[in-house]
Amino acid sequence: MVLLAAMLIATCVVVGPSPAQAHGVTMFPGSRTFLCWQDGLRENGQIIPYNPACAAAVAQSGTTPLYNWFAVLRSDGGGRTTGFIPDGQICSGGTGGPYDFTPYNAVRNDWPLTHLTAGRTIQVRHSNWAAHPGSFVVYITKNGWNPNAPLRWADLESIGSVANPPQSGGPGELNYYYWNLQLPSGKTGRHIIFIHWIRSDSQENFYSCSDVVFDGGNGEVTGVGPGGSTPSPSVTPTSTPTSTPTSTPTSTPTATPTGAGCTATWRTVPTTGWPGHFQAEVTVRNTGAAAINGWTVRWTYTGGQGFEGAPWNGVLVGQPPEVAVRNASYNGQLAPNASTTFGFNATGTAPSTPPALTCSSP
């Protein structure tokens, strides 16, 4: 009886959610939590996001989850996917983890972004904050998936897995597991790379969504930090592809400037903790029947507002009060009905009615 009681007490001690131990998410291509942490982390430890998607997530669930960017996990994961993690909650691993990462499931086109080239081999880096034996299963969204709808398991296809890859250094710092991954050919535009880390020594799993775009990039990261880009570790492919892709090379869309056919919509982003400043974002949409190659948005400030740092996802070409923002090098081409969003930090008071915006192409 005493022994039974002792055993029950011992069981009770381990039952219940274990304190979150740091574990790991993908650092390259950066996962949403890793890049948002990089985006907002200030020198004194405060998190004040620059990226509007990261700002929205922090406004929704606070900074503590982001300080634990490496802990997007389920202690009861057990390798399960469909039927366990609901569609639309893949990036947060559902809702049963120790921190609330559900805002990182938001359907937005302005998450931090890694620029890649289809068919090229990259070195994936996955944080080994706490090292465990297990496998990493890599998925990518299928061609034709809808980036404007919640991510579903049916959108994902597996492109490989690796078991117990080597580590760059000891756990606890910004070291990582690493392995080579050949990106599929025939990919263009926006995709999500999803990595599912399945421990082989317990039920615990980890989930990483990385927003990527196949635009001939070499690992550059945009949408992070005050300028919209960050000096990310330069990515050099560690090996050339062993076979040349047999599919036809990706073709650049021929863009016919129409001179008109784009609209711009203003949104003031609720921000906290920054007196005398506000944040806003403008969504540019191609409302014409043909693709456009370049856009410029203009408006007039009447309240003495200014810019705090450079916009991200856009280039300031006209200073206040007659503001003009032109596309960045990577988001000027918009297919019919496609949209892109630029954002910025501003000084002064957000206009109570959004300023009238004009959009022209190019």
Add this chain to the structure above:
Amino acid sequence: MTKVRAGLILALLVAAGCVLVALTREGDQERVRRQLADRVTAVLENASLAEHHAHGHGFTEKDGRIVCAVEVFGTDPADVASVAEVEWVYAHHMCAVTGAGGTWARSVRAAGPLAVRLGHHPQVRLPRSGANYREEIARIIPRRYHERAFEGFADTGVIEAARRRFGDR
């Protein structure tokens, strides 16, 4: 001295006296809030792992020592002249762990508004994980401090002091 002049001087003295009382009360409030911040810091830094887990902090043994920055923005009762009168403290916190071996900024693991009930067994209230964060804060913090709760630290000097204690160079 004319009556009017005497009256003016009296009015000025009373006004000066009022200002002095107001300043003294403000000085009192600042002093009390600093003392409360010290108390809350001690509660957070000295809590056992079990206590941290019970109120929602996910620190572990691997995390090492905990170092916190605390800035008090409210109390209950609201208007107090001494720590002894305070039942609840409302503050911003930012806690880092030493076990990660990194800089202060990279070692922060928790931040945000919280409520602490002082007493022999201090009680810490954090927004519950998984519940609606903003609603949780509204539940924990009295309405009169809601705006303050959603802002960050007003005085980054408090953070710098914790950073020095952490050992950041």
